[in-house]
Amino acid sequence: MFFFRKKRGVSQNKQSSESSPDLKYIPSSKKEMEMVIKSVLQDDTDLVIKSLQHPGKELTLFYFSTLTDRKIIQKSILSVLQNLQAPSPSLEEIEASLPIGEVQVTESLDQVIQTLHNGWTLLHIEGKTNALLINTFGMKERGLTTPENESHVFGPQVSFNESLATNTGLIRKYIASPKLHNENLEVGKITRTKVSMLYIEGVASEQNVNTLRQRITELELDQLIDSSMLVQLIEDNSMSVFPQMMLTERPDRVSAFLLEGKLAVLVDGSPYAIVCPSTFIEFFQTSEDYYVRWNMATFVRMLRMIAMFLSIFFTPVYVASLTFHYEVIPSALLVPLAQSRAKVPFPPLFEALLLELIIEFLREAGARLPTKVGQTMGIVGGIVIGQAAVQAGFTSNILIIIVALGALSSFTTPSYMMGTTIRIIRFPMILLAGIWGGFGIMFGFCFLLIHLLRQSSLGSPYLEPFYPIRLRDLQNSVVRMPFPFFSKRMVLTRAEDKGKFNAKRAKQKKDIDE
Amino acid sequence: MKRRIGAAGLSLFISATLVITGCAQQKILDKMGLSVVIGYDRVDKDRLLGTNVLHQFDPMASESVQIVASTAYTSKGTRDKSNLEMAKKAVSGQLRVTLYSEQLAKEGIINLVDTLARDPTIGARVFLAISKGRAHDILKHRYPEFGNIGTYMYQTISQNIEGESMISPTLHDFMHDYSSVGRDTILPYLEQRGKEGNELVISGAALFQQDRMVGVIPTKEVFYVKLLRDRFQAGSIEISIPREVLGKYMKVSQKKRGNDPIFLVLDTLSSSSTFKLVDKNRPQINTEIKITGRLQEVSEVVDLSKPEIIHKIEKAISQAMMNEGNKVIAKLQKLETDPIGFGEIYRSSVRHSNLTRDKWYEMYRDAKLNLKVEMTLVRTGVIE
Structure with a gap:
């Protein structure tokens, strides 16, 4: 970000209050109240103002019909109010008679306006300067579905949806502990999006909690739609291609991370949770790694690492060896390689870039098209373009295999963000290979390595546990050791409570017949 | 401030990329004529006949090798001269075997081997071999039973080394033996046999005194040399x-x-x-x-x-x-x-x-x- 800099904790703009000082409090008369509300909300057509003539007092309800549950208002408020026996009921009496849990008494007009937008209903009583706020929120939300981007064969099959309350509930279901803290924050001057910061008290490092809270609350921002936007704003280095905080749609994964001492951030309206601090290697892990046996998990993790290196280096190595280092081609491979290249009119660099571009076109088109069309296009397009390109002498057979393999391996990365990153850094690598050969590849690799070494995630080193070396975290990096090895929490999170369980006792097996 | 240095560094990097690009010399595979075997013969008192066996990758060509021969005073000279009759530039990065005629080997071959050893594109595992008669004749001959004389010769030698019936004749071994006191080189001795010379045989091993060939022993005796040597x-x-x-x-x-x-x-x-x-x-x-x-x-x-x-x-x-x-x-x-x-x-x-x-x-x-x-x-x- 050369031009736009994040401002963290430097200056806090004056809170621009829309209501003038004399309108800070709720007016006692109904007419005045109606005027005030209408002037603030202009003429919103979905604002409902319903008056009830009650012996003694006039009761008025204000709510947004689009945000509230009609049934609650009818059954739990209107019918109760109509059946009120007391001649002039006090606020407290009404509150007591309403069969609704979340009811607040307020005097502040600001709070009224805000809560109305959150789906609450205002009950105004003629002649009183305080009013009742009743939670009648009732929006249709998407049902809980299986995770689409982080799908697993094994393990829980539920993902977050767009409702903050549901998402928090999903996590609470996994961690039924009073230690799970849920801090409510607000981001965006206009949108005033609700953001929840979750952590386990006594486990998560207090310094991390404070840092993250500061980063979120001091954001200078007018709008926040999704957590994927928030993550870009609170990351340590927004300029890097590498994601430094994890986005996940799996509540089980978030819970497991919270128990390691990490922090999670949920944003209202977003089905993705932000988890931090995260390390590079964690983007190549899945929660399924813990659900299958440790040896399988280790195998799969190593597979993913191989796939990552293949994906980044396979095509560049092809380009480099064909452009500069024909000496290194094994003699058994030389003849088929050269024969398939014989008809190609381009130098290897352009040939490779062309084919990589085709693959990226196909992928992007596949992602944008409606599901049913997309699949057909992906398969048929791949085969047709691949076959035709070879037959027309555009590219060589071997390069098609290499590029396809590279694309395939980039999709084995469990994190979508990281997968995209890997596909992107392949292009400069190919260019370097085409310009400087093996030297260029080495240069690119060193550049990436140095870059990665300099990154951090919420202040924690990004390349941990490889650098700095942390033996305890290495047990859960490329390999996944059996559970008795995980008796302590990650070093990375600098957890307040480092121990999970007593390793010695865990290893004792007490069978009944002993 | 830090950011500004980053921007300056980036622009420097980009301009360097554009400027230095020309420095790396491209050797694109399909523009190279890859020699597999090079044979050397003595033509007269000081001229060499270099025979280059190159891979032919053109799918339209009827032969899988291209054979180019020319005479010059040095081995690299023959290569330069050969380039005059080739569509692709002859390079020796994929060289597998160098063949020296017996006549040439008796005069000493260190000049020819030394240039191989100092060429960074040539690996240390290139095989050296001696031919009975002219190397040119062996390489130029059209063998009906195999297509590519180059790879065939390479595989023949390497197969026999792996089968332990021949002593390893790599460039590395040669240079090692040449430079050490009290040990001499021994190289495979190839000859054409059969009707019209259609077979290529390792018939024995050529013995050297330093870089000068002094005799031949049959394969049966090579066993004893190998037994004592390796x-x-x-x-x-x-x-x-x-x-x-x-x-x-x-x-x-x-x-x-x-x-x-x-x-x-x-x-x-x-x-x-x-x-x-x-x-x-x-x-x-x-x-x-x-x-x-x-x-x-x-x-x-x-x-x-x-x-x-x-x-x-x-x-x-x-x-x-x-x-x-x-x-x-x-x-x-x-x-x-x-x-x-x-x-x-x-x-x-x-x-x-x-x-x-x-x-x-x-x-x-x-x-x-x-x-x-x-x-x-x-x-x-x-x-x-």
Whole structure:
């Protein structure tokens, strides 16, 4: 970000209050109240103002019909109010008679306006300067579905949806502990999006909690739609291609991370949770790694690492060896390689870039098209373009295999963000290979390595546990050791409570017949 | 401030990328003529004939190799001249074999080998070989049974090295032997045989005194050189023992066949050798070789289940190998070539020997080199 800099904790703009000082409090008369509300909300057509003539007092309800549950208002408020026996009921009496849990008494007009937008209903009583706020929120939300981007064969099959309350509930279901803290924050001057910061008290490092809270609350921002936007704003280095905080749609994964001492951030309206601090290697892990046996998990993790290196280096190595280092081609491979290249009119660099571009076109088109069309296009397009390109002498057979393999391996990365990153850094690598050969590849690799070494995630080193070396975290990096090895929490999170369980006792097996 | 340096660095990087791009010299595979084998012959007093066997990748071409020959005063000179008749630039990064004619090798080949060793594109595992007759004729010939003479020759040599019937003739080995005192090079000796010369055979090994070829030994004798020079891990040999050894155990009908020797084939041979310098003034080196192997085939019906017969055979083989080996050593001594490396043994056993080549050849000629062989038959095969 050369031009736009994040401002963290430097200056806090004056809170621009829309209501003038004399309108800070709720007016006692109904007419005045109606005027005030209408002037603030202009003429919103979905604002409902319903008056009830009650012996003694006039009761008025204000709510947004689009945000509230009609049934609650009818059954739990209107019918109760109509059946009120007391001649002039006090606020407290009404509150007591309403069969609704979340009811607040307020005097502040600001709070009224805000809560109305959150789906609450205002009950105004003629002649009183305080009013009742009743939670009648009732929006249709998407049902809980299986995770689409982080799908697993094994393990829980539920993902977050767009409702903050549901998402928090999903996590609470996994961690039924009073230690799970849920801090409510607000981001965006206009949108005033609700953001929840979750952590386990006594486990998560207090310094991390404070840092993250500061980063979120001091954001200078007018709008926040999704957590994927928030993550870009609170990351340590927004300029890097590498994601430094994890986005996940799996509540089980978030819970497991919270128990390691990490922090999670949920944003209202977003089905993705932000988890931090995260390390590079964690983007190549899945929660399924813990659900299958440790040896399988280790195998799969190593597979993913191989796939990552293949994906980044396979095509560049092809380009480099064909452009500069024909000496290194094994003699058994030389003849088929050269024969398939014989008809190609381009130098290897352009040939490779062309084919990589085709693959990226196909992928992007596949992602944008409606599901049913997309699949057909992906398969048929791949085969047709691949076959035709070879037959027309555009590219060589071997390069098609290499590029396809590279694309395939980039999709084995469990994190979508990281997968995209890997596909992107392949292009400069190919260019370097085409310009400087093996030297260029080495240069690119060193550049990436140095870059990665300099990154951090919420202040924690990004390349941990490889650098700095942390033996305890290495047990859960490329390999996944059996559970008795995980008796302590990650070093990375600098957890307040480092121990999970007593390793010695865990290893004792007490069978009944002993 | 930090950011500004980053921007400056980035622009510097981009401009450098654009400017330095021209510095790396491209060698795109399909624009190169890749030599597989290069053969050298002596044309006249100081001119060389270089024969280049190149891969032909054009799918439209009827031949899988292209052969280009030209004469010049140096090996690289022939390559430059060859380029004049080629569509692609001849490069030697995929060179597998260099072939020198016997005539050329007798004059010494270090000039030609040295240039290979100093070329960074040529690996140290390039094979060197000597051809009987002109290398050009061997390479130029159209062999009906195989398409690519280059890869065929390479595979023939490498297959025989892996099968342990030939001594490794890589560029690395040559340079090592050339520069060490008391050890000489030995290279495969190729010749054309058969009707119209349609077969390519490794018929023996060329012996060298430093870089100068001094003689040839047949493949059968190469076994003994290899036995003394390296060690066997999975070799095989056909050997003969006199008939009398097993006479006692033979039927009358078998005895009637006269005095033809019995032939045995041994395989999965493994050997180890110990050398001992007994006398350093008039060099005497005693060599003890222990061989184990499997008896694979016998040309007579013999009952192999009897331990005494096996024992007799073992003794006979040891004796036969000892005789043959001593004969080969005597031959090498006569030719004043030391491919086994007795000189190195001498040099490593005698302190401050200040051994030079000339000194060693003089001592070598009448050194006493005794060979003792101890053969053990480990297995005789599976009997159902």
